[in-house]
Amino acid sequence: MNVSIQNCTAILHAEFVGHSFNAIIDAVAIDSRSLQNSDTTLFFALVGPNNDAHFYIKELIAKGVQYFVVTHIPEDCQGKANFLVVKNTLLALQQLASYYRSLFHFPIIGITGSNGKTIVKEWLNFVLSPEYTIIRSPKSYNSQVGVPLSVIAINEQHNFGIFEAGISTVSEMEKLEPIIRPTIGVLTNIGSAHDEGFANTNEKIKEKLRLFDHSQILIYPKSDAIDALIRPELKTFSWSFYDPTADVFVSQKRMGTNTILNIAQKQEEFDITIPFQDEASIENVVSCVLVLLYLQYDFTTIQNRVAQLYPVEMRLKLKDGINNCSLIDDSYSADFQSLKIALDFLESQKQSSKKTLILSDIFQSGLTNDDLYARVGQLIVANKISRVIGIGPVISQFKNQFQNCVTFQTTSDFVSQIDQLHFENETILIKGARSFQFEKIVFALEEKTHETVLEINLNAISHNLNFYKSKMKPTTKMMVMVKAFGYGNGGFEIAKLLEHHKVDYLGVAFADEGISLKNAGIQLPIMVLNPESTSFSAIIQHQLEPEIYSIKGLKSFLKIAEQKNLHQFPIHIKLDTGMHRLGFEANTIDELITTLKGNQRVVVKSILSHMATSDAQEHQQFSLTQIRLFDELSTQLMRELDIQPIRHILNTSGINNFPQGQFDMVRLGIGLYGVSNEKEEQKYLENVSTLKSVISQIRTIPPGDSVGYGRRFMAKKTTQVATIPIGYADGISRLWGNEVGYVTINKQKASILGSVCMDMLMVNVTGIDCAEGDTVIVFGESPTVIEIAEKTHTIPYEILTRISQRVKRVFYRE
Known part of the structure; x- marks a missing residue:
């Protein structure tokens, strides 16, 4: 963005106190810790229940930031910078974003719902990107702060937008609607998330629907509860698995690891094959299909693109790497806005002073390549990156924009020469577009341990x-x-x-x-x-x-x-x-x-x-x-x-x-x-730790056969038994065995059979649809450490602290 301070002052109805009234700012910021703040940044000093950014203004001035939106000027900052004084800095940020949104007139999809918003956004970006230069919310930036930051990233080259909006209570959507102002609305579903913020489900639906007050169309899963609350003048395009009166009726059947969906609209119908079988993914795919239908894509194009959809990784993962390195795995996304977020995460979690960035070609930036890679170069300097490894034909052309840079045409070229690059004692951010298959790089650089991991959110x-x-x-x-x-x-x-x-x-x-x-x-x-x-x-x-x-x-x-x-x-x-x-x-x-x-x-x-x-x-x-x-x-x-x-x-x-x-x-x-x-x-705390493993082997035993040491489990009927590579040496109490405890496999409980062994335990998977290699939840959301503690007559502290150091820790941020 490029907006003058003079214009910002008028938009925000602010009092200007300073000396550079006509300066141009090209970025906004809210995090004083970011290394990307500069002398052309407009910093909004947000005030929350637990923090007040006004305390950090003096520190930011020392780092070169000169423009601030504040509710008051700190005493020790008078005369040292330029200030736009307002009553509420969050409201001011939203007002600036709303104004900036009004400057653009291309189609924008606004997505809300209880679940699936980020997945639908990423999949819509994938299926629409061949025709459009798309701006979308980075990661899950859907909050009162995240939405304005997302919209302010629009530039003149974009011609399509996809933004998600999340709310937790009433009166929040009315602030987000003028910022997104979607022309096309997508409602994913209504679930139990944030129920505590609403009097009832109807109030939650009504609040979410406010996002579509000025939309041309609403795409949604048809239901009586939603239908009753949609304003009559809003045009709708509905779908359903159960209600044949919906505009699009969808039926499904499984085939191997895929699902075949039959899409019936008026007198026309066609089949699509998708690589998912879980209910949530199928619903999210249908939302995408209806957007494509509304935009008048032909059936063949819809079939081809939807068949290529993939699981979306929404997390930045911190992992142990080879030679005392740490890895930040962001290997499925390479756009300019998410790069800025990943670099901030790198700074907050760096485990050595040496920082390396492995980066693929960047797509969908809305910028010319010259401008894009010049800006990437500025980010790299601001974040004090020690060396850059570029992978892709485009980034290779701009090698001279980066200090201490080496480039490769393909991921395979890089992996074949990985030993010559001497990775040691450094924090490595791995960020690549999905087509570059950077998961191969993560695998090559990740420290090899057994398949049991403790994930920390x-x-x-x-x-x-x-x-x-x-x-x-x-x-x-x-x-x-x-x-x-x-x-x-x-x-x-x-x-x-x-x-x-x-x-x-x-x-x-x-x-x-x-x-x-x-x-x-x-x-x-x-x-x-x-x-x-x-x-x-x-x-x-x-x-x-x-x-x-x-x-x-x-x-x-x-x-x-x-x-x-x-x-x-x-x-x-x-x-x-x-x-x-x-x-x-x-x-x-x-x-x-x-x-x-x-x-x-x-x-x-x-x-x-x-x-x-x-x-x-x-x-x-x-x-x-x-x-x-x-x-x-x-x-x-x-x-x-x-x-x-x-x-x-x-x-x-x-x-x-x-x-x-x-x-x-x-x-x-x-x-x-x-x-x-x-x-x-x-109820108000979030689960931090999830202990995961995998199924090593599945066998079927007849009645009368036993499982484990001491034959403590005897099968009374034909039983399917799965072996999991985790045991008491990893911290699993033997008191949790012998059908007292369970693990979760594909959302179903599998009771632990017989004694917990040193390195393994066995579980009953009879009637559970699972295969060798499937993920096993040992604890997390279900069972919780509190439940395990109660049943093994101890306290949650002991459950957590006895997880062995040989269990790899993986840290991630959504």
């Missing part, structure tokens, strides 16, 4: 973090626990994400955990909660901050501090208020004060305690007693030592149950990982 971690932030006072700091390898989920990767979210502290149990994070480049302050005196020297060397919980430990640390001539080294004083595990008790406070008074070797950075029963309502009075005692003892310390440290006592359950005990900081633990001790709170 970084979006869910961010969601859960923000959920708990919403319960905190704006001034309350947050420490997040990443001990025990991030509760089994992965230490560094999660720490890096938390650093990206600018939490205040990380907490680990032992020094070696903190040293590992510091060596990996984590800059956040890290508290060691259970330091051994033998680790004090290493703690000092690596700038960790120890918790001190005894006079003996304090004197030992002070002795080393004196030897090393330290001055005000940060320590944290632990008080025992009733947990009776570690900490100074009330009768030792006087000696603690005497020991610390006047000592300049250390500084008390925080005072803390630990609650024993914050999750148990029956012990509420005990918890309140702990909070009161902590307040008394910490106040005494502060008064006697004349200090103002951070005070903290609340853990995850305490954040919810005892808001009066927030003090200066809280410590978030298991809640970050999607587990709550309270059923009501659990």
